[in-house]
Amino acid sequence: MLCSIICRLLCRQAWKNAFRLLLPSFIADFLFPDHKSTWRLHPTSYLDGLRGIASVIVFFCHYTENNYSYLVQSYGIDKEKPSGWIQLPYLRIIFSGRPMVHIFFVISGFVLSYKPIKAVHARDLDMCYTALSSSTFRRAFRLFGPCVASTFIIMCLTQAGYVGKAQASWSAQFWRWKDAVFHQVAWPWAWDKDLRPPYDIHLWTIPIEFAHSMLLFMVILMLSRVRLRIRQAMVFGLMTYCLACGKWAGFEFLGGLFLAEIHILQHAQDPKEWEKSEEVQTSRKRLLGSMKTALCVGVILVGMFVGGWPNRNADKTPGIRYFLARTPLPFAKMENQAPQKYWFGLSAVFIVWSVGELATLKRFFEGPLAQYCGRISYAVYIVHGLALGMFERRILGRPFVPASGTPGAPGFKEAVAGWGVKGYVGVVNTTQMTVGWFVGLCILGPMVIWAADLFWRAIDDPIVRLGRKLELACVDDAEKGSSRNQSYSIMA
16 A cells, blocks of 8 residues: 555655656746746856847748748838838848857857966966866867757757658668768867858857857967957957958957957956046946947947848948948958848957947847846757757648649649748738748747757756766876866856
8 A cells, every 4th residue: 555655655756756847947936936946146157148149030030030030021112012011121130140150159159268367467377277177178079969869869860750861771861960970070170160060050059159268268378378459359350360361250350359458457457457537437437338338339230230241132232331331451352241241250359359348239149038048049940950950841732833824725824822921821922921920930030949858858958967077087186176167158
């Protein structure tokens, strides 16, 4: 009798645990507050939030390009068909995913630099070298581990017939996956080329991220013993050199390093430095504060406008063609998308700086919504392609196609019934397309977030912890104390 009761209780507890694990974490935390995780803010938490929102916009971008490509055009470009309000400048940033990638890189440069540069300012070079060593050791696990897992899942689903095209055998599919992982997903030797990896084309940024993380660590190591002003001048010089060579990703990572040092200097400033007459001090601070706020707001407005750069017809888009005509060499003579990468890179550096200077935006990105998006940001980036590939066609369907030609005559085509969101809402005009875009997003969005939340808890976060454990297991015993004391943002 007692054994039967214990078994029923254990079974009930097991079902409860399974149910909790399958729920999105924010719902599980609400229903089971005893198991709720606590998250504390740190000096760069707002960057986690910014990256989280940016990753969601990347998902919106690919959803829009795949299913409502007409909306991606600039407002007023198509003279035969009226444009929708969502195509207007500033509003179109909601599905402009390409500039978000550049923001990712600036944030990575900032966050990866923060600990070692802070240690340099504290005159603790041992801590700086420990932070660099730890980040370098764990970087491959952090970046490639979740991608290997996700592409393996996609490989299995592909061979099972749920997505993509199956190979002749499981072994052929496996070797194709192995080749894609080794030569494209985890291939850092191409530096800043879009390798377009199979299974998940959106992972083209990962080898770029890894290669430039290593470049960043090398630059920090090289400049760790250099005087402050010389270090800042050399970093700025390297940023300029990267632009002169057409290496946009190098510019963005080093731009993150430059911003991290500015951030540390601002927070380390001695208030006594400003001691003068209190009235002069207050009036001067107000004037400088107003000027800085106006500058930051202007920078963000320009950055958001540039962020709406269309994939095509940039030379016909008002405002954008002004920037296009002023793109410097070598970007002006490189591939078609190079001019936008130049302007996206510049905008990303200034936007990341401006967000940290505007208290209202900083509070938003430190809020619970943005912080949650930040925690699952890498998972969203990794899983949204698979989720769209599996469900977008099934949910959005196809629009109604009317009959064409004369019945009985050659070439006559019967009407095809519509189904799904496109079938019910229609795609005849921009109003229908915008409504369908929104409805589809309301259905697919929660599915992507749910899948990302599960991937984060089941794969992404455990791989991060595994990397830390392996580091501790491999580090010399005399160094374990300092390694264990290292604390890093989820971005690192």
